[in-house]
Amino acid sequence: MNEEREKRAGLVVLAGRPNVGKSTLLNALVGEKVSIVTPKPQTTRHRIVGVLTRGHLQIGFVDTPGLHGGRSNALNRRINETTRASLDGVDLALMLVEADRWQPDDDAVLEAVRRSRLPVGLVINKIDRLARAELLLPFIEACSKRHAFDFFVPMSARREKQFDPLLKEIEPYVPPADEFLFPEDEFTDRSVKFLIEEAVREKFMLLLRDELPYSLSVTADNVEAGPERIVAHATVWVARDSHKAIVIGRGGATLKEAGQRARLELAARFDTPCELRLHVKLRRNWNESDSALRELGY
Ligand SMILES: Nc1nc2c(ncn2[C@@H]2O[C@H](COP(=O)(O)OP(=O)(O)O)[C@@H](O)[C@H]2O)c(=O)[nH]1
Numbered sequence: 508m509n510e511e512r513e514k515r516a517g518l519v520v521l522a523g524r525p526n527v528g529k530s531t532l533l534n535a536l537v538g539e540k541v542s543i544v545t546p547k548p549q550t551t552r553h554r555i556v557g558v559l560t561r562g563h564l565q566i567g568f569v570d571t572p573g574l575h576g577g578r579s580n581a582l583n584r585r586i587n588e589t590t591r592a593s594l595d596g597v598d599l600a601l602m603l604v605e606a607d608r609w610q611p612d613d614d615a616v617l618e619a620v621r622r623s624r625l626p627v628g629l630v631i632n633k634i635d636r637l638a639r640a641e642l643l644l645p646f647i648e649a650c651s652k653r654h655a656f657d658f659f660v661p662m663s664a665r666r667e668k669q670f671d672p673l674l675k676e677i678e679p680y681v682p683p684a685d686e687f688l689f690p691e692d693e694f695t696d697r698s699v700k701f702l703i704e705e706a707v708r709e710k711f712m713l714l715l716r717d718e719l720p721y722s723l724s725v726t727a728d729n730v731e732a733g734p735e736r737i738v739a740h741a742t743v744w745v746a747r748d749s750h751k752a753i754v755i756g757r758g759g760a761t762l763k764e765a766g767q768r769a770r771l772e773l774a775a776r777f778d779t780p781c782e783l784r785l786h787v788k789l790r791r792n793w794n795e796s797d798s799a800l801r802e803l804g805y
Pocket residue numbers: 523524525526527528529530531532543544545546547548550551573632633634635636662663664665666
């Protein structure tokens with residue numbers, strides 16, 4: 508790319524109901540895992556920016572938790588606030604839907620995006636799951652009747668290696684800028700501490716079933732991230748007494764397995780040995796309490 512071209516820098520928010528693939532797309536665009544991914548809703552709980560810098564163009568993609576319906580506790584309300592606030596101050600919204608069907612929860616997202624008055628491109632994700640390719644055009648047509656989207660990009664965030672068609676659509680909405688918003692070699696606005704917490708939470712979410720993943724939180728209390736190795740102490744917070752034993756597992760098996768998986772992933776990610784010490788602590792009903800949420804980083 509021509510280095511002499513005028514710089515462009517901006518923020519693009521990824522909007523969509525839980526599980527449509529926002530975090531998967533973010534990671535694929537950035538080429539690094541900055542946001543955790545599981546098949547469960549409430550995997551993403553924070554606003555996370557992933558940064559893509561290509562020649563003259565820099566885009567900060569803002570990952571959002573998505574709007575959560577269902578039971579309203581303090582955590583869910585906070586997550587919804589985070590999502591709504593993420594629409595402020597950005598240049599473009601990318602709304603994600605799943606290729607096979609438009610769902611009622613997609614309407615709520617569209618409504619929020621409409622209210623923001625941002626230009627909106629529709630990413631039709633998971634086309635790998637379409638039973639027949641001919642179903643795509645009628646689906647795009649149906650979507651275009653719901654809203655005058657500024658563009659459509661069908662894709663599979665999980666399989667795609669190359670995002671030129673999407674970036675081409677986005678570029679005109681990214682304003683000219685004297686300076687980039689983030690250092691060119693940075694992939695995210697989030698700290699090593701945050702990435703450790705999230706890696707640990709992801710592993711528990713993948714290992715545990717039912718209600719539990721939604722009432723776990725992780726804080727890294729002590730992180731030494733040197734060039735030789737990373738040493739971290741992390742606390743897994745549970746909301747109920749009975750959850751403690753489940754998180755620890757028989758003979759400590761679950762705790763060990765989650766710790767092992769997180770450690771290997773972080774070591775590969777930061778290209779340095781990683782030592783993780785995990786503790787499990789009870790903070791009764793932390794997900795129902797605003798002050799506990801603040802202390803746990805929400
Ligand atoms: N088949 C298929 N699955 C996908 C695709 N993109 C994401 N997923 C899966 O959908 C689930 C939810 O993804 P995630 O990125 O966490 O969704 P988010 O809640 O919108 O951030 C995960 O199991 C992903 O692996 C895709 O293009 N095709």
